Structure formats: structure tokens, C-alpha cells
Amino acid sequence: MKLKQLSLFLENRPGALSRPMRLLAKAGVNILTLSIADANQFGILRLILRDWEKAKKLLEKNGFVVKVTDMVAVEVPDQPGGLAKILDVVEKAGLNVEFMYAFTEKRENKGILVFRFDDPDRAIKILQQRKVNVVASVELLKQEAA
């Protein structure tokens, strides 16, 4: 159920983002979605990729510090209040969200959000009990039909 996310340390200077991007491009690794967290002096690039193991090896070989974390992907109806409903569940269950970001792709009329929970296993269990659609990673990572 869980989705692997790679996070990379980036220095806050011009060109910091383009280097890992170029590396991944050259190796033909496609990025499904990403987000950047920025602090005063540094940034953290978070990536979700199909072939995360290959990407991790490549980035580490090139001197990046890479961390792998488990994320939870959730389907959100693309309508007003869609996210609020899910956050209600999250809040009531006392699940702590570190951060979240969206997938670029939409499925039918639903968006997909990825959550970083303190305890992803517990979060998945609770979300499923409350009938929130947790998207299986295999489903997200499967190759699009050529």
C-alpha cells in the first residue's frame, strides 16, 4: 500500500535543482510527482518515481544524500470539500500529517494526494476503515499502456 518517496538535500543556490534533474533525465527515469520544501539555507526535494531504487543508486553515486520514506496515496474527489472530508477523518483519528502534496495526474474525476504520516501503517488502517480510498502503489506505478 505504501509508496516510496525519495528525498534529497539541496543547497540553496542557483543550479541546485537542475543537477539531480539532469541526472535522472539522462538515465531515463521519469518523475511521477515532486515537491520542494524550502528553508532559509537549504531545500528538500521530494520525489516519487516508478523506478525509485535505480534513482536512489544513481543519485547516491553522484554524491547526494537520499532518504527513502513511506508515503500514503489517497484518492480525493475533485469537488469542493473533497479534501476537507478526508482531513476530517485524519484529524479525528489523531493522525499527524508531516506534509502532503498532489499527484499531477488525475484519475477520472479524482485527484490523488500523497501524505507523509508519522505512522503510515496505522494511517492506512484507519483510512481504510473509514472508507477512504487508499491507492495501492502498484496501481500508481504501473506503466501506462504504450
Place this chain on the structure above:
Amino acid sequence: MKKNPPAGFHPVSAPDFLPHEQLQSLQLQRLKAIVQRAYDHVALFRRRLNDAGLTPEDVRSLADITKLPFTVKTDLRDTYPFGLFASPMKDIVRLHASTGTTGKPIVVAYTKEDIDVWSNVIMRSFAACGLHAGDVIQNAYGYGLFTGGLGAHYGAEALGATVIPISGGNTQRQLMVMKDFGATAICCTPSYFLHIIEQAPELGVKLKELPLRAGVFGAEPWTEAMRRRIEAESGIKAYDIYGLSEIIGPGVAMECQCQSGPHIFEDWFYPEIIDLKTLKPLPDGEEGELVLTTLGKQAMPMIRYRTRDITTLTSEKCECGRTLRRIQRIGRRSDDMFIIRGVNVYPSQIETALLKVEGTLPHYQIILTREKGLDEVEVQVEVTKEVFGDTVGALEQVQRNLGHSIESLTGLRMKVRMVQPQTIQRSEGKAKRVIDQRKM
């Protein structure tokens, strides 16, 4: 396999255990001869002695050494290249030189006898930390003009150990050779060994499972905290070797297996500690600048050479039984000290502070700038896997912890900047810690 086997007494170590009186009488005999030699053959020394109204005959006891003028690094530069040589070139078998990061390098010379003394003290250095024939010593000090490589090489061979003259650099090859050749000891700078530790997992080498058991680390100041880190992460024993080219190269002093500070090979190098301000000798136990006199150096005698290294001398008995006095590890050089907002700071303080924070490696650099008349310090620290997470908060916490640790040790608030791993230059020789961009 990892444990040091019982040291066993190596005959070459005999002078390490000389009774005090015999050692002093040997020192005096050698001191008189070397002062005479320098007076006869080195113009600069003769002139200084004459100016002080002294002759070599005025050295009648070891205490008389304090009457003699100091020699300083600029004397070597001013007389570049051969001005301090006491031997004609036909007797000189080797020249070495400093890297000369600022201006002209300094050149040092050795006669055949000097090389023998050097090999002898290196042999005694290796023996002191439990190495012997049968050990495989990976010599990762740079070979060439730098004294580290060849100095350690000759001593290791004389000991009967197997030397791998791999020289510095090419970490991948270092690790391959270390594993495949079954190295039991390595010689390099402590910062370079840290780099090797870092690279090992990526190259699939488990240092703790290798026969490597000892590291002979020197050529740059390092801290006790760094030693603990090295030992914990590699499973080897880390020993501190001390030396400087002006005196002979590595092998002026070396730690024994008690690891309680390098023993000075006093039969060849006469140590004094002087007060930094008054330049007067200090008693054992007090901190000051280390001053060394070469007692046997033929090609280039050094009389009362000011090393700029700050330490203390101790005559307390060492558990190993050596009678040689010990210096405290050199954590500071008066050259490296910088003054920020009126406070004296040494890079070693920063290093100790950084190592107090879990998970960081002491790959750091200190950048000094001045803005609107105010000194600013930025400490750049490489991010490690251990401290990095996917949240900003966690890393900012590390940054704050580092800042607090520095502040509590130096009393100064410094900016801490996390940088990409491997971006702070790794030196295969001495690590450059301070970059001063202040326009004075």
C-alpha cells in the same frame, strides 16, 4: 582478529625506555655536537649566536639551551632554498619540500645518517603501537616532496613490515587494496581516513570485518572526539603520530598502545614548551608552544625551532613504561587560530563542538567574512545520511544543535550552513579548515 595482539618488545624500542639520567647525558652530548655543527656550517646561526655574545662552548648543560636563539619558519623561507644546510650537496641524499601554499616552499635536506635516524624513529613509532614484521602497512601518505610518504615507507620497511606504497588519493582503490591485500594498518591524515570510512559502504567494504587494526594518523591537528568517531566507525585503533618536515618529518613523537599522547623521541628531538607571549620556557604540565631542537640532524640542524603547535609536555609515567615524555595531542596551532570579535578561536574547538552532535561528520570549513566592520563566521558542515530526513524541521533542528554546541564551546554565535556531502574539499594532505575572506 580485530584486537591488537600482545605488543611484544621490539628491540628497536630500547631507547624509549632509557633511564632518565642516561637519556639526559646522551641529549647533552648530542646537543653540544649539534650546536657546534650549526655554528661551524650555518651562517645564519653563527651570526645569531655571535650577536648574542655566545659561543658553542657556552652550552654546558641541557638548561643552557634556553640561552640559544630561536629558529622560525621564515628563517627557512628567507634562506631558500639551501641557506640552512650544514652539509655539502655531496653528502645530501634527499631533499623534501613543503607544498608552499603561501609563497616559496621550505626545503629540507637529509644525509644518509639523517635518513637512518628517520627510519629509526618511524620504526619505533610503528613498534610503539604494536606493529611488527608480518604486518601489512598501507601507506596512504603522499609520496613525493611531502615527507609523510617516504618517511613512513622507509621506517615500515626497516621494521620488516610489508609496505603498500599506495600514496594518497583514489579512495576506491585504497579500499580495494585494503581489502584484497589484507592491510593490517594504514597511515594517512585523520580527515582522509574519515573520507575512506564514508566511502566504504558505497563500495561494499565493511571496514569492521577487515584485518585492519591500526591507523597511524598525523600531519594535521585532530581531536579526541574525532579519534573516538574513527574508532567506533571502523573498529580500528587510531594512533596519533606527530612530526614536521622542518625537524625530520613524521616520527618526532608517536603514541604507544596506551593512546595517552605521543611520546617524543627525546634522544633525537629535544622538546621545550615556551610561553606564547614571553617566549620563556614553561615547566612540564603547562601549555605553550612546542619548541624542538634536532639532536642529530646533520644536513640541516634545527636549533630551538618554534613549531607553532600548542601543547603541554608531561613527564608523568606512562603505563607502557616508556621514559620518554609525552606531548598532549596537538589540537591547535597558533597559526590556525583566528580572532573573532576579540575572541580567540581554534578550528579544533569547532570540530569538537560538531562531533558532539550525533550523526555529523567533521567535514567542515570555517568561512570568515567582515561586513560593516563586524566579523561573521560561517561554519559549513556537510549533511550526512544520519541527520538527513525528509522534513525541514528535523534538519533545522540539527542546524540549531550544531549552533548551540559551537556557542557553548566558544562563547560565540556562528552561522551554521549545511552543505551537500562531498562538497568540502577533501585533502589528501592537510585539511584546510579556515578560509579568511576578511579584508584587513
